[in-house]
Amino acid sequence: MMLARAAENLYWMARYLERAENTARLINSTTHVLLDLPLEVSYGWKNLIEVAGLDTLFHKHYEEANEEAIMRFLIEDSRNPSSIYSCVQYARENTRTLREVLPAEMWERINSLYLYVRAHAASACHSRRDRYMVLNNVIEQRHAIVGLVSGAMVHDLPYQIIKLGRNVERADMTSRILDLNSAIQLPPDSVLHEMLMERIWMSTLNSLSAYQTYRRLISMHVRSSQVIEFLLHDMRFPRSISHCLSEMEACIKLMPRSEPLQIVIAKLRQDIAQHHTNGVTSTALHDYLDGMQAKLGRVHDALTRHYFHAYEGGTAPEGITQSEFQFAESSPA
Template sequence: MLSRVAESLYWIGRYLDRGENTARLINSTTQVLLDLPAKASFGWHILIKVAGLDAEFVKRYPQADEDTIIRFLVDDEDNPSSIISSIHNARENARTVREVLPMELWERINSLYLYIRDNGPRALVGRGPREEVLRGVIGRRESITGLFTGSMSRDAAYQFIKLGRNIERADMTTRIVDVNSALQVSGDSAIAALTTQRAWVATLNALSALQMYRNHVGVHVRRRYAAEFLLKDTLFPRSVNFCFSEIQACLAALPDNPAAIRALRQAEDHLTGMRLEGLTSPVLHDFLDDLQGDIATIHAAVAGQYFNQHQPKNGQSAGQ
């Protein structure tokens, strides 16, 4: 397979997952903010920070309020990581490799782009319309995943899309979890504990993980076990550990890439060695930062081996 084709397929997987998970990140943060008591230290600026987009944001926006941040993340075509830009970039990459994709897969990617192009401005009207639009993005993206899984041969094209999806998903799961590491509640300890629990319920909900958590861990959501489930669970498809196992399977099906395998093993070792008992929020944040660095190293090894070190489409990097 030509490196440019492999690269486009890889970025289809990454961009589609980035658009969907940005929608999930916004929904999670919205729910956390709705449940906060007056003494909580948390705000919309946290969303930009954990997404790794604070430098990009301050270039164009004078203040970090809800309206400007939602515009930046949903409908700003000059932000390369906004939902509209991510879906547009996935569509453009899919257009260039249509000959290796099922026709219906291309049509659904194109339909998703048209949906967010036409409905993105509604997300700026208020929280109700915003949730509806973002759920529309998530649902349409999930239908693409179902079609991809059910209609593509398990050849190199399939593996590169799946590889991109799981590298992006692992990174975005760490960022969604990281929202909670920024939450601080002063005053009554009972209120603080309840607020923390609600924040983790919102995070599990945002990742469609709440029911699976309750099935496999327990009815009551506790900080340590929720974080452990989203980072280390071996069965839940959005956990970082599960994504790592999927990356391993993709690399095993593609031509040998020792650098990527070494980078993946290092990331797995860091994840396995993490102890969540009594973990403070600052330490969790630092660990997630390190894990994001590990994921960026995996991406760099993949790009160096399979894409002749070409720059990804539209200049994106793994950490963006």
């Protein structure tokens, strides 16, 4: 039986690694979108931190929301727990405590990623060319780690917890990348409107490595309603929100005493299945995705209460540590 602390560390290791990759994807996507937008469009780097839910923390440490400051905040700033550097550092610390559970090469891979980010984060903040190279390298190294976990790790409970954390984080970030486009307000009388929207949604698909898949499965033409439908509902694509929820549900079913969580996930899947995207306005899309992120947050809270902090009697004695309680042994708080 796993200890609650070990289970929580596995879950967060997976989330931190996924978040580092997804933040890299979000930055690259925004860079590409900004290159294509006309100057009169009311959209900029500040939308990136707003969609990521980090604007309050950013303004606590920075006076001006310009490109360089936002890149520092999202890539290398250790004061931001969601910066790429922080995420990789936290994942490294969690991995260090889990060597008996993980493949032997896992520590080497994650430590190598940490050393790379530490060495190159500063240059990625100052040069767009360096940024593109560094962020792509982060994404590629993360892919190698996922391949190692999938191909070399026994698919038992620890593996399911890693997969669960990865898909919770992935669903949240897919919703945020979609939400990023709802913040773009193009001039309604612009003759370039249709062309710009196609380019914006093409960048969205590219940021999720989804462009070729979309063209093969959906259409050769990129239309906003079809992209939204694809990224919300298409079970064939691993980064769609519906696919992530399906993976989460499959993981949870293999965990002990999981019936309450199965109900939460099933309800969320039903909500998405009933949501129609045809003719949706940018405001309605933003509101819907905000609600989706809140519901995913409640899934995380339920996981934490049910497994990681499920102390017997509902309250942990003063000074107790998670490592003193076995995973899923006690009743939910």
